[in-house]
Amino acid sequence: MSRRIDLTNEYQYREMQSRTRRHFIKQCTTGLGSIALGGLLGCDRNATVKPEPDLESYIRQQVPHFAPSAKRIIYLHMAGAPSQLELFDYKPELAKLDGKDCPQSLLEGKKFAFIQGVPKMLGPQAAFSPRGNSGMVVSDNLPHFSSVVDDVTLIKTMHTDQFNHAPAQLLLQTGSPRLGRPSMGSWVTYGLGSENEDLPGFMVLVSGGNTPDAGKSVWGSGFLPSVYQGVQCRSEGDPVLFVSNPSGIDGGLRKQTIDAINHINENEYKEFGDPETLTRISQYEMAYRMQTSVPEVMDINDEPDYIHEMYGTEPGKTSFANNCLLARRLVEKGVRFVQLFDWGWDMHGVAERESLDNGLPIKCKPVDKAMTALIKDLKQRGLLDDTLVVWGGEFGRTPMQENRGGKEWPYKGRDHHTEAFPVWMAGGGVKGGFTFGETDEIGYYGIQDKVHVHDLQATILHLMGMDHEKFTYFAQGRDFRLTDVSGKVVSKIIA
Amino acid sequence: MELLSRKDQFSYLKPAVGFVLALGALSALLTAILGLMLAQAGDYGEDLLFIHKWAGILLVLFAFGTWWLHFQRERKPTLQIKRAYLGTLSLMMLFLAGAGHYGGSLTHGSTYLTQYMPDTMKKLAGIPVQAKGPKLIENLDEAVVYVDIIHPIMEQRCNSCHNSSKKKGDLQMHTQEVLMKGGENGAIFEAGSAAESEMIRRVHLEDNHDDHMPPKGKSQLTDDQVLLLEWWINEGASFDKKVAELQADDEVKTVLLTLSDPNANKTAVEILLAEGTTPFDEEKLNAYVNEGIAVKRLSNEDNWLQVTLYRKDSVDALLGRLAIDFPDQITWLDVKDTQLTDEGLVAVGKLKSLTRLRAEKTTVTDAGLTHLAGLNFLESLNLYGTKITDTGLEHLSKLPNLRRLYAWGTQVSKEGATKFMEEASLIEVNLGYEVNMIDSLTVEVKPIAVSN
Numbered sequence: 041m042s043r044r045i046d047l048t049n050e051y052q053y054r055e056m057q058s059r060t061r062r063h064f065i066k067q068c069t070t071g072l073g074s075i076a077l078g079g080l081l082g083c084d085r086n087a088t089v090k091p092e093p094d095l096e097s098y099i100r101q102q103v104p105h106f107a108p109s110a111k112r113i114i115y116l117h118m119a120g121a122p123s124q125l126e127l128f129d130y131k132p133e134l135a136k137l138d139g140k141d142c143p144q145s146l147l148e149g150k151k152f153a154f155i156q157g158v159p160k161m162l163g164p165q166a167a168f169s170p171r172g173n174s175g176m177v178v179s180d181n182l183p184h185f186s187s188v189v190d191d192v193t194l195i196k197t198m199h200t201d202q203f204n205h206a207p208a209q210l211l212l213q214t215g216s217p218r219l220g221r222p223s224m225g226s227w228v229t230y231g232l233g234s235e236n237e238d239l240p241g242f243m244v245l246v247s248g249g250n251t252p253d254a255g256k257s258v259w260g261s262g263f264l265p266s267v268y269q270g271v272q273c274r275s276e277g278d279p280v281l282f283v284s285n286p287s288g289i290d291g292g293l294r295k296q297t298i299d300a301i302n303h304i305n306e307n308e309y310k311e312f313g314d315p316e317t318l319t320r321i322s323q324y325e326m327a328y329r330m331q332t333s334v335p336e337v338m339d340i341n342d343e344p345d346y347i348h349e350m351y352g353t354e355p356g357k358t359s360f361a362n363n364c365l366l367a368r369r370l371v372e373k374g375v376r377f378v379q380l381f382d383w384g385w386d387m388h389g390v391a392e393r394e395s396l397d398n399g400l401p402i403k404c405k406p407v408d409k410a411m412t413a414l415i416k417d418l419k420q421r422g423l424l425d426d427t428l429v430v431w432g433g434e435f436g437r438t439p440m441q442e443n444r445g446g447k448e449w450p451y452k453g454r455d456h457h458t459e460a461f462p463v464w465m466a467g468g469g470v471k472g473g474f475t476f477g478e479t480d481e482i483g484y485y486g487i488q489d490k491v492h493v494h495d496l497q498a499t500i501l502h503l504m505g506m507d508h509e510k511f512t513y514f515a516q517g518r519d520f521r522l523t524d525v526s527g528k529v530v531s532k533i534i535a
Numbered sequence: 536m537e538l539l540s541r542k543d544q545f546s547y548l549k550p551a552v553g554f555v556l557a558l559g560a561l562s563a564l565l566t567a568i569l570g571l572m573l574a575q576a577g578d579y580g581e582d583l584l585f586i587h588k589w590a591g592i593l594l595v596l597f598a599f600g601t602w603w604l605h606f607q608r609e610r611k612p613t614l615q616i617k618r619a620y621l622g623t624l625s626l627m628m629l630f631l632a633g634a635g636h637y638g639g640s641l642t643h644g645s646t647y648l649t650q651y652m653p654d655t656m657k658k659l660a661g662i663p664v665q666a667k668g669p670k671l672i673e674n675l676d677e678a679v680v681y682v683d684i685i686h687p688i689m690e691q692r693c694n695s696c697h698n699s700s701k702k703k704g705d706l707q708m709h710t711q712e713v714l715m716k717g718g719e720n721g722a723i724f725e726a727g728s729a730a731e732s733e734m735i736r737r738v739h740l741e742d743n744h745d746d747h748m749p750p751k752g753k754s755q756l757t758d759d760q761v762l763l764l765e766w767w768i769n770e771g772a773s774f775d776k777k778v779a780e781l782q783a784d785d786e787v788k789t790v791l792l793t794l795s796d797p798n799a800n801k802t803a804v805e806i807l808l809a810e811g812t813t814p815f816d817e818e819k820l821n822a823y824v825n826e827g828i829a830v831k832r833l834s835n836e837d838n839w840l841q842v843t844l845y846r847k848d849s850v851d852a853l854l855g856r857l858a859i860d861f862p863d864q865i866t867w868l869d870v871k872d873t874q875l876t877d878e879g880l881v882a883v884g885k886l887k888s889l890t891r892l893r894a895e896k897t898t899v900t901d902a903g904l905t906h907l908a909g910l911n912f913l914e915s916l917n918l919y920g921t922k923i924t925d926t927g928l929e930h931l932s933k934l935p936n937l938r939r940l941y942a943w944g945t946q947v948s949k950e951g952a953t954k955f956m957e958e959a960s961l962i963e964v965n966l967g968y969e970v971n972m973i974d975s976l977t978v979e980v981k982p983i984a985v986s987n
Contacts, residue, residue: 103832107808107839187980235829235843346970350980374843405976416980420967422895422917422941505834528742531758 102233104505109469109534110428111235113228113500114367114378116411117213119252120205120386121433121461123454125483126396127404128462129196130168130177133481134439138163142440146484153203153456154388154444161482162441165396165452174473181404184412190473191415191424193533194464197477197486200435200493203456205253205386208434212493213258213379215522222262222513223270224497225377227522230268230513231506235374238333240326243375244270245363248383259379263515267319267326270379275362279338283330291331298324337369350413352406361410368417371427382407385433388442389453396452415466428468428503436461439482459485463496469503471535494527502529553605560598567595570638583700587637590630597627641701672795676779681711684778684794685767688760689714692749711774726772729765738764759790803936804890804914808866811837812888815864823860828853833866839888841867844875851879858882865889871917872896877903889913895941896920901927912936919943919967925951932959943967949983 125131142159166179171186176194178186202208207217214221222230225242234241244259252258259270273279285294302321309317340348340362341355348354352361360382367378384403386394393399411431418424437454460479466472477489491499498508501522508527512519521527570591574584604620670687672678689708695701697708697718706718717723724732737748738761749755756764767773770781783791792799798806815838823830828848833839840861844850850873857865865886870879875897883892884906892913899921907913907930914936924946931937932955942952943966952964966983973979 104834106836107834184978184980349972349978350968350970352976352978409976409978413978413980416968420941420943420965421919422893422915422939422965425891425915425939 102231104232105507105510106505108503108505109426110467110503111426112371112374112376112378113225113428113430113468113504114371114380114414115224116364116380116382116429116431117209117252117258118385118407118431118433119209119248119250119381119383121208121435121437121456122385123387123396123400123437124196124460124462125164125437125439125454126166126400127179127181128177128194128464129460129479129483130179131164131439131479131481131483134161134483135163137161137482146440151203152438154442155438155440155455156443156446159438159440159443159455160448161439162396162452162454165400172473174475176473176475181401182408184408188412188415188466191419192464192466192472193470193474193476194462195476195491195496195530195533196460196462196479197488197490198432198436198461198463198493198496199486199490200458200461203435203458205434205456207254208456208458209252209254209258212434212496213254214260214262215494215497215524219257220262221520222264222268222522223257223259223379224500224522225259225270225379226261226264226268227501227511228377228504228506230264231501231511232376232504234376236333238326238329239337239370239373239375240271240330241376242268242270242379243370243377244272244379244381245275245366246272246381246383247358247360247363248381250383252381252383258381263520264513265315265319267322270377273334273338273366274358275338275340275366276356276358279334280330283327283334285331294331295328298328333373337373338366340365340369347417350409350417352409352413359410360407361413364410364414365417368414368421368423371418371423372421387437387453388444388455389449389451390442390444392451394451394453396454398451418467424467426468428470428500429466430463430500431465432463433461436483439484457484463491465533469535470533474533476530476533489530489532491530492526494523495530497523498527499530499533503534553602553609556598556602556605560595560602563591563595563598567591583637583641587634587641590634590637594627594630594634597623597630601627643695671797675791675795676777678778678794680767680770680776680778680781681774684763684791688756688764692754692756692760695753696749724768724772726768727770729768732768735761735765735768759793762787762790802914804912807888807912808837808839808890812839812863812866814838815840815861819860823857830857830861838864839866840864841869843869844873846873848873850875851882854879854882858885862886863888866912867891869893870897875899877906880904880906883907884909887911890936891915893917894921898922901930904930907931908933910934915939917941918945919965921945923947925955928952928955931955931962934959937962940964943983 125134138161140161142161144158147158164179166181168177168179170176171178172189174190176189176192178189200208200211202211202217210219210221211217213223213225215224225244229241232241242259246252256272259272261267261269271280274281278284285291302324305317305321305324308314309321339355340353343353343365347365351365353359353365354362360380363380363382367380370378387396387400389395391399393402411429415424415429418427418429436457436459438457440455442449442453442455460483477491478487479485480487501508501511508521508523508529512521514520570588574588600623601620604616604623608616608620672683678684693708696703697706699707699709702718704718704720706723707713707716714723720733723734729735734748737746738756740747742751742755766781766783766787770776773781778791789800801809820830820840829843829845831841831843833841842857842865844853850870854870854875862885866888868883868886868889868891870883871893872895875894877898877900880894880899880903883889883894887909889910890912892907892910892915895917896919899918901923904923904927907916911934913934916931916937916939919941920943922945923942925948928940928942928947928951931940937959938961940962942964947964947966949966952966956962956964968980968982971979971981
């Protein structure tokens with residue numbers, strides 16, 4: 041025994057002696073490089089994240105802090121920011137100021153995306169009237185929506201910190217205007233898990249011809265395990281890209297392949313304990329189950345005609361209406377968070393399509409019809425009781441007409457505005473027929489019951505049964521929250 | 536530390552004693568100077584401040600004395616010096632305790648030591664025990680608004696800084712006279728106008744604002760409390776009028792009701808869920824989870840359970856087992872789109888605390904609904920897409936807490952639903968919508984159900 045140790049030592053000693061500086065530098069190319077690479081790829085994460093041995097059962101067994109009033113969310117994000125002054129915030133005083141120069145007091149110390157010098161005020165470009173039993177004031181641009189106002193809480197005094205689309209969308213959806221934080225849907229699925237083992241807990245549908253300006257980060261999982269990131273589905277072609285089998289490969293072979301990969305990954309996890317390996321395993325398994333579950337849920341051909349008429353859906357196309365119907369089908373199947381983005385609300389008035397008097401009514405029609413149908417359809421299925429529907433943009437629009445480049449434009453448009461914009465919510469335990477918050481005479485500032493973006497996030501988490509101050513995740517050396525370091529639950533809108 | 540270091544096993548602490556004494560003396564001096572500056576502002580009660588001030592000054596003197604004597608003793612350890620050192624050390628400790636205690640009384644109110652003592656300890660110490668929570672008002676109409684409603688709110692949220700011994704901003708709020716007097720910026724309220732009252736203005740400032748009251752970090756007024764304060768001021772800020780003598784709108788009335796009964800505005804179901812239920816057998820729950828059955832806690836702070844069953848589960852048999860294992864805990868049950876039959880509803884009828892039942896798109900019939908007759912807390916019942924008819928509704932009309940019934944896509948007729956809603960006026964029946972295409976962009980979607 042001892043002789044063998046001597047031999048080994050002898051061997052090592054000799055080898056060291058024969059190793060030269062040249063050997064060392066030669067090996068550096070791969071040796072030191074791979075250490076650096078390991079650091080870059082975040083292999084040291086094991087030190088901070090506690091491994092969750094069975095990620096799937098962990099996801100299913102998550103329980104909220106207190107009894108929730110909403111079990112799932114459909115978030116309808118109108119990317120580009122619709123104009124509150126033509127939809128929800130009626131300002132007769134602003135009509136009187138139409139065409140007059142904007143007073144300096146509204147411009148001093150403010151940053152605008154495009155307005156230069158002294159712009160002109162722009163009166164409301166739509167007619168308004170009180171609707172429903174509650175008398176909520178809504179514009180003629182939303183005739184269908186006017187029939188469901190008694191199920192809706194309208195917040196008129198939202199405000200944000202960011203006046204450009206991408207950062208404002210990130211702030212709204214991830215709690216921070218910069219990249220890298222998990223989105224609201226990721227937080228919610230991380231906290232509450234999924235109710236359907238065959239579908240992801242967080243699904244995303246995009247319409248309007250473009251992804252939101254902030255890109256896919258608005259449904260990213262940030263520092264949370266990537267199993268919580270939103271899965272984007274399409275209503276045209278393959279619902280989820282790269283989930284179906286390649287030609288010549290049948291389900292059995294696919295299953296064998298995935299089993300083999302997962303076997304290797306399990307060994308990998310046993311050796312290194314990196315939770316991202318678990319994520320990878322569960323994603324492979326989920327992807328396999330999604331091969332049947334996704335095409336089934338995404339195929340709207342089996343819906344009866346009157347449902348198609350109600351939403352204005354056309355199977356096989358990409359539209360907000362199709363996405364609304366899909367959202368209902370997904371929450372019916374137990375998906376926790378369905379996020380819709382509809383692009384094309386950025387009415388600056390530099391083209392007819394982007395004008396408030398022509399473009400906006402055209403843009404509104406199908407959206408109005410579909411979002412109203414969604415509320416009614418959820419209601420008749422008894423889903424509106426515990427499904428929260430949220431609608432809104434990332435900021436509002438100025439009471440002044442945009443004068444991009446310092447000149448007058450032939451079309452009526454408004455610039456980005458952070459101080460006041462509307463968000464409405466329906467179902468999931470919020471009040472019906474309730475208008476919250478007051479803006480000033482021209483809709484520039486909130487003057488009573490202001491709601492910051494972080495307050496909205498705190499309220500949404502509260503409705504889901506989560507305390508936004510206790511709901512944290514340890515990453516990069518500290519605990520993080522969706523609401524960063526602020527946010528107050530708006531308890532007055534809760535029924 | 537001095538005493539400890541005399542024992543052999545802690546002798547290694549000895550060299551630190553002098554340094555700690557020096558550090559203590561210097562920081563005491565600094566603290567005393569800062570304290571004297573704060574006292575200049577004159578926001579504090581004279582008596583308490585006098586004791587705290589002089590205890591603090593003496594503490595500083597003795598701290599330096601102790602340090603000096605310690606130094607002397609190290610150089611020339613005579614018996615006299617040793618005794619003097621011990622004497623000053625003990626006196627210094629005494630003043631430290633005194634200054635600390637009175638300082639605490641100044642900042643947190645004179646009852647800070649015993650305020651949060653557990654009741655059993657209070658009894659041992661001979662301090663009177665007060666009933667938990669705010670005192671409930673027995674006769675609301677006869678209650679004097681200021682005495683019974685407003686003063687207790689101020690007592691709870693304002694008076695720890697605005698009282699007889701501490702008057703931040705030169706404001707005291709513990710009696711009628713001083714409240715009227717106001718603070719260094721004058722009156723704090725404008726009788727008849729809450730909007731113009733300094734007190735209310737500050738309450739509504741953002742939490743981070745320097746002038747926000749109560750200050751950041753102190754417990755804040757609730758929305759209801761703010762509403763009551765505003766109401767009292769708007770109604771003239773009277774100190775002797777009774778509740779019945781003041782005008783109150785519906786919002787205020789709703790809040791007032793909670794003062795005599797905290798559950799006044801809650802439904803029977805809300806009260807049941809808030810009360811909670813008995814604990815269940817964790818092992819049994821885990822057994823179901825391991826079987827792949829979705830039995831889950833409703834939340835982390837109570838023992839309520841929610842159950843979701845799927846098409847793959849043998850629902851009727853499972854419900855039988857669940858009704859035996861968790862009869863009092865299951866409050867949400869979701870058996871939609873499963874193989875549930877009328878047989879399974881027998882077990883459902885045994886879940887006495889069931890508040891939400893989703894049984895849509897199953898083969899349930901009228902006969903099955905008879906088993907639900909005893910579900911006294913059932914609030915929401917989803918039966919859309921089942922085989923129920925108008926006859927089945929009769930079994931449901933007696934359910935005292937049923938509020939929402941979903942019967943779209945069933946044999947339940949419009950007439951049947953209308954008749955049912957007339958009998959059971961609190962229940963809203965949803966029969967879905969009639970859809971009428973007008974043109975490609977307009978559609979008329981009208982509810983089929985009648986309103987009550």
